[in-house]
Amino acid sequence: MSNINGKVYALNVITPMKPWKTWILRTAFFVLDHVKPLQNDLINLSFIEFARWVIIPRDAFPFLGNGQRPEELKYNYLLFFSNFNGTWNQYIDAFSAVLSKGLNLIWRWSEKFPGSVPVTPFKQYIAQVQFDTDYYYTAYPHATANDLKSAHIVQNSFSRLSTFAAQSTPQQFAEAYLQFVLQVQAHLGETGEAPQVG
Amino acid sequence: MPNQNGSLYGLTILSPIIDDENATPSHDLQIRDYLAQLSTREDSPFAMAPGTHLARLVVMDDVIYVGMPSCEEHLKSKYLVFESNCDGDLDTYLGGLADAIPTHLDGIWGHCVGYPKQGAADRQAFIHYMKACQLETTFYFAAVNDKSVPATLKALQIQTAVADFIASHQGADPATLQREFIDFAAHLRAQPAPPPGSLGPHRTIETGGHNE
Numbered sequence: 001m002s003n004i005n006g007k008v009y010a011l012n013v014i015t016p017m018k019p020w021k022t023w024i025l026r027t028a029f030f031v032l033d034h035v036k037p038l039q040n041d042l043i044n045l046s047f048i049e050f051a052r053w054v055i056i057p058r059d060a061f062p063f064l065g066n067g068q069r070p071e072e073l074k075y076n077y078l079l080f081f082s083n084f085n086g087t088w089n090q091y092i093d094a095f096s097a098v099l100s101k102g103l104n105l106i107w108r109w110s111e112k113f114p115g116s117v118p119v120t121p122f123k124q125y126i127a128q129v130q131f132d133t134d135y136y137y138t139a140y141p142h143a144t145a146n147d148l149k150s151a152h153i154v155q156n157s158f159s160r161l162s163t164f165a166a167q168s169t170p171q172q173f174a175e176a177y178l179q180f181v182l183q184v185q186a187h188l189g190e191t192g193e194a195p196q197v198g
Numbered sequence: 199m200p201n202q203n204g205s206l207y208g209l210t211i212l213s214p215i216i217d218d219e220n221a222t223p224s225h226d227l228q229i230r231d232y233l234a235q236l237s238t239r240e241d242s243p244f245a246m247a248p249g250t251h252l253a254r255l256v257v258m259d260d261v262i263y264v265g266m267p268s269c270e271e272h273l274k275s276k277y278l279v280f281e282s283n284c285d286g287d288l289d290t291y292l293g294g295l296a297d298a299i300p301t302h303l304d305g306i307w308g309h310c311v312g313y314p315k316q317g318a319a320d321r322q323a324f325i326h327y328m329k330a331c332q333l334e335t336t337f338y339f340a341a342v343n344d345k346s347v348p349a350t351l352k353a354l355q356i357q358t359a360v361a362d363f364i365a366s367h368q369g370a371d372p373a374t375l376q377r378e379f380i381d382f383a384a385h386l387r388a389q390p391a392p393p394p395g396s397l398g399p400h401r402t403i404e405t406g407g408h409n410e
Contacts, residue, residue: 005238010254012279014262016271029337033200042339050252050283051339052208061212061277062331064312068214069274077261079210079333081281083252111268129262135233135255137244139394143354145341151353152345154360162383170372177375181364188361 003133006141008049009091010133011082013126015110016075022055025078025109029053032102041099047085049145053106054079078110085144092123150187157183201335204343206251207291208335209282211328213310214275215257225309226257226276232305240396247298249291250394251347253282255306278310285346292325352391359386 003010017025032038042048058073084091095103096119103116114121143151161180165173201208216225223231233255236242244250256279263270284291295303300318307313312330314323345353363382367375 002238008252012254012256012258014258016261016264016268026336029200033337039339043341046341048339049341050206050208052210052281052335053337054210054333055336056212056333060333061273061275062214062333064214064330066312068217068311071274073261073271073273074269075261075271081210081254083283110264112264125264128264131256131258131262133254133256134230135236135238136252137238137242137250137254137395138252139245139250139347140350140354141238141395147354147357148342148345148350151350151357152342154357155353158356158360158383161379162387165376165380165383168376170376173376173379174372177379184360185364188357188364 002136005136005138007085007144008083008136008138008141009086009088010136011080011084011088011091012131012133013080013129014131015078015080015107015113015129017055017078017109017111019058019076021109022057022076025106026055028105038102041102045094045098046146046149047091047094047144049083049085049148051082051084052080054081075111078107083138085146089123092126093119096122147189150189153187154184200338201288203338203340205286205346206338206340206343207282207284207286207288208338208340209280209284209288209291210333210335211278211280211282211331212258212333213278213280213307213331214312215278216309216311217275226259229255229278229306229309230257236302238395240393242395243299243302245393245395248294249285249347251283251285251350253280253284255280275311278307283340288329289325292328293321296321296324347394348391351394355389355392356386 042051056077056079058071058076061071061073063070082091096116100116107113108115112125114125116122140148157180161176164176168176215229218225221228239245244253258273258277258279260273260276261271282291296318303324304317307327308317310331312327314320314327316323318324342350359382363379367378370378
């Protein structure tokens with residue numbers, strides 16, 4: 001079992017939903033997907049590298065024959081997979097504090113969802129419906145979501161300065177270099193070992 | 199398309215695990231045992247195959263009962279969940295896995311119902327099997343959705359090198375600064391990007407409970 005690799009935590013959650021409620025949730029996701037400003041809180045939280053919700057209708061669990069027994073379920077299921085930076089408690093706290101309306105819109109269709117505020121019953125619910133990761137891989141375990149965004153900003157500025165360096169005088173270059181440092185200085189935070197937890 | 203966000207693909211696969219009462223240990227335990235032996239570093243199978251940003255494998259034993267008044271129900275199979283955040287086109291990605299790490303794929307998915315008899319060596323059959331187990335992602339979020347794995351690793355390499363260069367060139371005169379920057383940029387461009395999975399801390403403890 002390994003929910004953590006470097007600076008990312010793998011969260012897996014599954015919750016049951018009455019089938020008729022699934023369509024409301026699908027509509028909510030459709031709107032969220034197409035009205036980008038609604039994703040601003042999710043983006044601004046800035047510690048989620050990747051996240052997804054997957055609705056599995058009760059008759060849509062993969063069935064391959066070969067002796068597999070078909071599922072006979074009353075509920076549809078909502079799967080949530082998140083790859084986030086920080087600890088479980090920080091993540092759930094931030095979700096509850098910043099995204100409470102959005103989370104309620106997504107999970108209120110799941111059975112027994114208590115609401116994302118107050119945070120204590122919300123945490124109890126997530127802990128109840130979470131299951132652990134057996135194997136977790138990341139190509140860049142030392143980097144957070146903010147490190148990734150910063151690295152691309154630095155790379156873009158660096159490429160521009162590299163081009164300019166070859167065609168400028170030392171004085172012109174020194175001025176451009178100073179501007180470059182001003183542009184990237186907030187994006188040079190050191191990556192490295194994650195804090196020990198657990 | 200909900201499976202895709204920019205150039206990133208959110209692959210979700212649920213493969214039913216063989217339920218054989220004569221198997222000892224059971225197939226789900228054999229998968230867990232195999233996964234527990236796998237490296238999560240640069241010698242990870244997913245580092246050796248192209249295109250994986252982050253991926254997880256999870257044995258899902260059952261659905262979770264949340265209490266009255268909801269109904270208690272159970273799955274008839276256990277499922278192996280594969281959640282991958284990968285570059286681009288699905289066929290290319292799955293084909294890349296089959297080409298690069300067929301033994302590992304067989305070691306893991308060989309315990310699942312309907313896995314091709316020839317294993318991942320039969321590339322087309324493997325791709326067909328994985329697609330048969332695929333679920334459509336309903337909503338997919340990616341913080342950075344337009345960079346490949348090599349581009350991301352290169353950017354992280356440049357970020358670190360630039361920080362070091364700036365720190366070591368404070369107060370340098372313009373001519374020296376320009377000359378050394380040009381050398382530095384050429385050197386950095388020529389350097390290969392670090393291998394995937396390689397830059398993390400070497401840790402002996404990689405566990406993490408529910409809510410630490």
